[in-house]
Amino acid sequence: MTLSDNPLPGSAILFDLDGTIVDSRTGIIDSIHSTLRDLGHKPDLDHDLNWVVGPPLRDLIGEILLHYNDTRCDEAMEFYRRNYEASGMKRTPVFAGMREVIKTVCGTGARLFIATSKPAALARAILNQNDLLGYFTEVYGARPDDSGAEKPELIAAVLRDHEIDNHRAIMIGDRRFDISGAHANNIRALGVRWGYSGKGELEDAAPEAIVAEPDDLPARITAQLAAEMLHIHQKNPA
Helix, strand or coil, X not given: CHHHCCCCCXXXXXXXXXXXXXXXXXXXXXXXXXXXXHCCCCCCCCCCCCCCCCCCHHHHHHHXXXXXXXXXXXXXXXXXXXXXXXXXXXXXXECCCHHHHHHHHHCCCCEEEEEEXXXXXXXXXXXXXXXXXXXXXXXXXXXXXXXXXXXXXXXXXXXXXXXXXXXXXXXXXXXXXXXHHHHHCCCEEEEECCCCCCCCHHHHHCCCEEECCHHHHHHHHHHHHHHHHHHHXXXXXX
């Protein structure tokens, strides 16, 4: 169908960062353990922290401190920022295949954006150190104090600031926050398996599709944008 032959030029492709483009879990968990030591705790290495990639920093730090009966969230956040910027952010390699995905999608004429709960400055630094920053039109993330980290608001800001029609945008991420943030803004979402979602998390979040491997991502993006364009055309025939 001619309408959906080439839906990517001019479209907006929004990417989550942690768990979608970069494998950041080790750096984040190491920074959390350093933060706990700074607070005077011995990290409980049996405490499962696999869930920590994705939520806003205040939420995850507050939840972790409960395990230690500690309420010093603001102090812990300051320690965490210092530890992550000093060492954790350097341990964020790109997932195998994602560099090629970004180059391929950017080469179609689509505009690429980051929508991450991580502070925007840190996100830019991580993309820069991995030679990926230049592929993105703009990076949206939390403010330096970690406020403004909610995905619905971040995605809304991308759409508003760049005057993007909902049917020309798609969000890609590994956690339920990415999917619900997309749907709150009436755009489609793709969930990715190689990130940090818990068992059944993506299925419960109900993205339009779930992608198993990075190599499959460009075709899935194209298919979802084509389906949305066809849907709009059928609702509003010429």
